[in-house]
Structures are given as C-alpha cells and as structure tokens.
Amino acid sequence: MAKILIVEDDKALRDVFELIVKSGGHNVRVAQDGADALKRLPKFIPDIILLDMLMPVKSGLEFLQEANLKKAYPAIVVIILSNLSDSQTIQEALKLGAVKHLIKSDIMPDDLLRELKIHSKWND
Template identity: 35%
Template sequence: MKKILIAEDDPMLADIYSRKFEIGGFEVILASTGLEAVNKARETKPDVILLDLVLPEIDGFEALKQIREDKNLDKTKIIISSNLSQEDERQRAEDLGANGFITKANFTPQEMIEKVQEALLDN
C-alpha cells in the first residue's frame, strides 16, 4: 500500500482528500501545518506528499525546501496542491523540487488521485 502525506490546513478539504485517497488504496497521513508536514515526512517516509502552499508555521515552499534537503526523502514525490497558480509560484515550486502542481479549484478529488498515481509511475 502506497503511503501519502496530505499537508492541508483546511479541515474540510483534508477530510475529503483523506477519504478519497483511502478509497483509492492509499495509507493516509495528515498534517495541518508546514512544520508538521516536514516532521511527519521525516518520521513516516511517505511515497508521495500532497503539499498545500499556504500553511501555518512555515509555508509550503519552505516545507518543500526542507523535505528536499533530507536525503532520506529524495525518492518521495511531492505534488503541490494550491489555489496559488501564478506561473512564478509554479516555477518556484519546480525549482525547489516539486514533481507536479495541481490548482485545487481545477481538480476534483478523484482527478487529484489520478495525478498522484501518475507521479508515482514517473521515475
């Protein structure tokens, strides 16, 4: 079973994503802050992280940077899930090592699962 860490500070969205990914066959770990996402990533070593950019404590960009600096997590796929969808945010996420970028408003939870599964297939 693939393990996904969902870093999302909106409890309703976190619950929806969690249920959808569990139905999709994933073991789900939740984090509601950027710092919690970094710590849980280090503790649980997920296969993939769905990372919001606007998070309390540290934002998604800083969380992405810290996760990418950890050599134990270098195989972990990280997909940004955000409503910030300007080209500069996408480019910054890519430069920091994100494997994909999903604009929340443009994707259903089912489409998010499909995007995550695609990322896991890419090596």
C-alpha cells in the same frame, strides 16, 4: 497502495482529500502545515506528498526549502495541490523538486486518484 502525506491547513479540505485518497486504497497521513509535515517525515516516509502552498506557521515553499527532499528523501514525489495562482511561487516550488501543480478547485476526485496512480511506484 502507496503511502501518501497530505499537507493542508484547512480542516475541511484536509478531511475531504483524506477521504478521496483513502478511497483509492492508499495509506494516508495528514499534516496541518509545513512545520507539522517536517515533524512527521522521519517517522512516516511517504511515496507522494500532496502539498498545499499557502499555509500558516510554515508554507509549502518553506517546507520544501527545509526538508531538502532531493538529498534527504530523493524517492519522495511532491505534487503541489494548491489554489495559488502565483506563477513565481509555483515555479520556485518546481525548482525545489515538486513535479507537478494541481489546482485544488479544478481537480476532480477521479483525476486526483489518476495523478496519484501515475506518480506512484505501486501503480502496477
């Protein structure tokens, strides 16, 4: 079981991803945007963050810039979970420490759980 933080502004998507991730037996918390995720970080330090990009208040990119994960939380793995087709933003996010980009509208529940297993230290 890994600790997963889902950062997603759309409630329906947040709920369904929470459902899927929980079905994999993981410990899940959710945040409704980048600002909300920054607030939750000190109290809940996840193994993996599933991060949407296009969000109100603070976008995924702004979250990555402000959280400074590489220094403050080097163990956290960030996976971008976004429908964004803007290569520039995704490349910027990968530079800021994200390890992978998954397309929300393409990914199947099993694939998502497989990705979490690959990037989780609990995979054994």
